[in-house]
Amino acid sequence: MPHDAGAAEPFVVSAFYLFARIESPETLRKTLLRLVGRFNILGTMLVAPEGINGTVAGSRRETDQLFDAMREDPRLRNLQTKESYCAGAPFLRAKVKLKKEIVTMGQPDLDPAHDAGKYVAAEDWNALIQDPSVMLIDTRNDYEVEVGTFQGALNPETQSFRDFPDYAARTLPANKDQKIAMFCTGGIRCEKSTAYLKSQGYSEVYHLDGGILKYLETVPKAESLWQGACFVFDERVAVDHDLQPAGYTQCHACRRPLTETDLRLASYTQGLSCRYCIGQLTSDQQARFAEREKQVQLAKARGEAHIGDAARTVQKKRKARKLNLKQAQAARPGTQNGLSD
Numbered sequence: 001m002p003h004d005a006g007a008a009e010p011f012v013v014s015a016f017y018l019f020a021r022i023e024s025p026e027t028l029r030k031t032l033l034r035l036v037g038r039f040n041i042l043g044t045m046l047v048a049p050e051g052i053n054g055t056v057a058g059s060r061r062e063t064d065q066l067f068d069a070m071r072e073d074p075r076l077r078n079l080q081t082k083e084s085y086c087a088g089a090p091f092l093r094a095k096v097k098l099k100k101e102i103v104t105m106g107q108p109d110l111d112p113a114h115d116a117g118k119y120v121a122a123e124d125w126n127a128l129i130q131d132p133s134v135m136l137i138d139t140r141n142d143y144e145v146e147v148g149t150f151q152g153a154l155n156p157e158t159q160s161f162r163d164f165p166d167y168a169a170r171t172l173p174a175n176k177d178q179k180i181a182m183f184c185t186g187g188i189r190c191e192k193s194t195a196y197l198k199s200q201g202y203s204e205v206y207h208l209d210g211g212i213l214k215y216l217e218t219v220p221k222a223e224s225l226w227q228g229a230c231f232v233f234d235e236r237v238a239v240d241h242d243l244q245p246a247g248y249t250q251c252h253a254c255r256r257p258l259t260e261t262d263l264r265l266a267s268y269t270q271g272l273s274c275r276y277c278i279g280q281l282t283s284d285q286q287a288r289f290a291e292r293e294k295q296v297q298l299a300k301a302r303g304e305a306h307i308g309d310a311a312r313t314v315q316k317k318r319k320a321r322k323l324n325l326k327q328a329q330a331a332r333p334g335t336q337n338g339l340s341d
Contacts, residue, residue, distance in 0.1 A: 009060065011057040011087070012057065013056075014055065014057070017054070019051040019111075019238070024250065025048060026098060032070070036096065040059070041063070045055030057091055082211070084239065084243035088235060091235065115195040124209050129151075134180070134181050138157070139161070141160065142156075150226055151226075164196070167194070180206070181206040185230065187207070187214070217243060220242045236250065250277065253272055253281060
């Protein structure tokens with residue numbers, strides 16, 4: 001997506017994943033943690049024996065430096081990213097986490113790096129999914145599908161990617177030659193789900209290379225078969241066909257995307273509940289969320305961030321000011337222990 005060169009430099013938001021055998025995930029995690037710190041990158045990376053996955057944001061220059069450094073590792077040489085731009089920081093901190101799987105299906109023994117289905121380029125996707133013999137499946141969770149999906153796609157109505165094998169067992173035809181096309185946000189879930197279907201004997205399995213984000217980046221809106229917005233896992237919540245924020249808000253209690261209509265319902269209380277989770281929270285959760293929202297609002301009133309790296313910087317500065325004040329008071333004639341005589 002192009003951006004206005006005369007405006008303040010936007011954040012480059014990069015979504016990526018790569019299935020690759022990682023013999024020492026902890027060593028790679030430490031390396032990546034050093035790199036995101038060196039290049040002032042925000043966002044989250046996951047490292048597992050099956051590969052890496054993440055979405056990060058930073059300046060153009062430092063984003064390029066990060067991925068150049070990552071690709072120096074032979075295992076990550078073929079790492080590709082999908083980019084969009086955001087005026088404000090879409091993440092609050094930088095995290096690199098160890099996981100058993102980079103996308104959790106409960107099937108850690110699959111090998112998507114070698115056994116995934118057939119890749120279909122974004123520019124060829126429309127022709128495939130308009131073939132009436134093709135079964136088109138959205139592999140994302142139900143709340144993601146509700147925000148937007150492709151015309152004619154089946155909704156597995158899963159609440160977690162772990163539910164997909166059960167959905168496949170209950171729903172897919174016995175005919176192992178059935179043509180099946182699948183898609184997801186960035187491509188990672190469809191690589192793993194196609195590998196799973198192949199392990200179950202299905203031979204004609206396809207998936208959208210680069211996922212929905214690559215499709216929106218590549219296919220002109222006038223030719224698009226995409227309907228609605230695409231849920232993303234950052235502060236933008238969902239993006240439109242131009243990869244710009246689509247006007248959704250996220251419930252801080254259950255993380256579901258909310259429309260302007262949802263925000264006007266009696267079930268919505270900022271930071272505490274929405275129509276999806278009202279009445280489902282424990283008393284401990286309600287108290288915790290209420291305290292968090294209180295601190296968020298107090299921080300906003302002070303013009304400060306409440307969580308993340310920015311908040312920690314503010315807290316350090318505040319502590320430093322208090323310490324300097326105490327030291328100045330202690331050094332002032334006529335005072336003792338910082339108190340006037």
